[in-house]
Amino acid sequence: MTEKLLTVRNRAGIHARPAALIAQTANKFACEVLLEKDSVSVNAKSIMGVITMAAGYNTTLTLKADGEGEKEAAEAIFQLFENKFEEE
16 A cells, blocks of 8 residues: 655645546556545545545645555656646
């Protein structure tokens, strides 16, 4: 299992567009990808799941990827967060 800490860096937080980017990226990989906030886990491959986390600016999330391609999946999603979902 690969784990990474992610920080929401874009001012608008995770709304529909970033949630869609996260889900699209996660779905490119065969492994299971979960996002965790306050001990609540959601499937990162589900746009609705990601939106329901209500992750605002500066929120820290834990990404857990498990299975084939887990390291690549974790890195790809980490880069989305680092690049502020290309919003700023």
